[in-house]
Amino acid sequence: MRKFYFTPGPSQLYYTVEEHLKNALKEGIPSISHRSKDYEKIHHHTVEAIRSLLALPDDYHIFFTSSATEIWERTIQNMVDTESFHLVNGAFSKRFFEIAENYRINAMSQVAEEGEVVEAEELLIPETAELIAITHNETSTGASQPVEDIKKIRKAFPDQLISLDVVSSAPYVNLDYNLIDTAYFSVQKCFGLPAGLGVWIVNNRCLQKAQTLLNKDRVIGSYHSLPSLLEKSIKNQTPETPNALAVYLLGKVATDMVDKGIEQIRRETEYKAAVLYQAFEQSNILKPFVAKELHRSKTTLVAETTIPSKEIISKLSEKSFVVGSGYGKFKDKHIRIANFPTHSKEHVEILADELLKIKK
Numbered sequence: 349m350r351k352f353y354f355t356p357g358p359s360q361l362y363y364t365v366e367e368h369l370k371n372a373l374k375e376g377i378p379s380i381s382h383r384s385k386d387y388e389k390i391h392h393h394t395v396e397a398i399r400s401l402l403a404l405p406d407d408y409h410i411f412f413t414s415s416a417t418e419i420w421e422r423t424i425q426n427m428v429d430t431e432s433f434h435l436v437n438g439a440f441s442k443r444f445f446e447i448a449e450n451y452r453i454n455a456m457s458q459v460a461e462e463g464e465v466v467e468a469e470e471l472l473i474p475e476t477a478e479l480i481a482i483t484h485n486e487t488s489t490g491a492s493q494p495v496e497d498i499k500k501i502r503k504a505f506p507d508q509l510i511s512l513d514v515v516s517s518a519p520y521v522n523l524d525y526n527l528i529d530t531a532y533f534s535v536q537k538c539f540g541l542p543a544g545l546g547v548w549i550v551n552n553r554c555l556q557k558a559q560t561l562l563n564k565d566r567v568i569g570s571y572h573s574l575p576s577l578l579e580k581s582i583k584n585q586t587p588e589t590p591n592a593l594a595v596y597l598l599g600k601v602a603t604d605m606v607d608k609g610i611e612q613i614r615r616e617t618e619y620k621a622a623v624l625y626q627a628f629e630q631s632n633i634l635k636p637f638v639a640k641e642l643h644r645s646k647t648t649l650v651a652e653t654t655i656p657s658k659e660i661i662s663k664l665s666e667k668s669f670v671v672g673s674g675y676g677k678f679k680d681k682h683i684r685i686a687n688f689p690t691h692s693k694e695h696v697e698i699l700a701d702e703l704l705k706i707k708k
């Protein structure tokens with residue numbers, strides 16, 4: 349029986365991936381040299397498709413890494429000399445903070461309860477912090493930081509570098525990227541692609557910061573340092589042998605999303621999220637984990653369960669729906685449901701009906 353993956357990453361592949369994959373094999377994409385004109389064309393196409401989909405400013409750069417986790421480490425190496433500040437409200441934002449701590453810098457954090465966000469008004473960020481790290485969508489709890497908060501933080505801290513994790517919300521998040529200096533995502537969440545590719549967006553302030561650190565004789569990493577990534581990206585290449593197939597597929601899916609229209613994708617995401625949250629509210633075994641509606645994620649929805657979540661997961665699995673368990677300590681107390689662009693309205697409506705059929 350064919351399964352439908354509503355897991356928050358890896359998830360159901362974007363519905364056009366199968367066809368693009370077949371074409372890629374026919375065209376021999378996995379065999380082409382990464383120093384060839386053919387690869388450069390693919391690389392350029394993918395970069396421009398992402399720029400267009402996210403409406404990125406022309407002077408922002410797009411680099412490829414192995415994952416978002418790698419970008420956390422590269423961000424600390426390239427953009428922080430002594431101090432970083434992290435808004436922490438769950439496992440992913442905490443992991444970035446811990447990586448910063450590993451670098452023996454003065455990593456500071458302000459922590460919110462799980463299921464909440466650090467309120468912009470309550471933030472106490474020292475002026476000396478060089479980087480402010482924000483997670484737009486905390487996938488472990490389903491809490492999302494409103495874009496309005498990011499505007500407020502930018503206004504209060506014009507000189508600091510702001511890093512935004514949009515791993516499980518891009519391209520849905522409607523963001524003016526001029527507000528932030530660096531953002532990043534992995535392709536196995538909303539883009540519906542096989543895991544193993546990270547996309548790192550940086551502006552020139554980030555590049556200048558890396559250069560300043562280099563001038564001070566700091567170690568900023570080697571092949572994936574910002575200057576090294578920039579040098580190759582100017583030629584539409586990467587420092588190492590990249591996964592050309594993944595770069596190709598990302599370009600195709602981003603183009604499909606541009607053709608569909610980002611506004612349409614956002615409207616559908618909001619409709620499907622409303623259907624699922626309504627099911628959480630009506631169900632007698634579920635309730636939304638995030639109490640404040642304003643902070644509820646539209647792309648990774650988390651429900652608290654009154655029966656062990658594995659029972660719910662197993663009942664849905666009989667109907668071919670695969671949903672996620674809770675993250676970490678919430679494993680048996682939550683279910684997590686991805687609402688990505690590939691998930692159709694029809695499937696979401698059926699999933700909501702199936703959720704309502706499960707009773708105590």
Ligand SMILES: *Cc1c(COP(=O)(O)O)cnc(C)c1O
Nearest residue numbers: 415416417440485487515516534
């Ligand atoms: C999945 C996820 C990551 C990590 O992505 P990897 O591809 O595993 O490196 C980071 N941040 C958030 C919010 C995520 O959901």
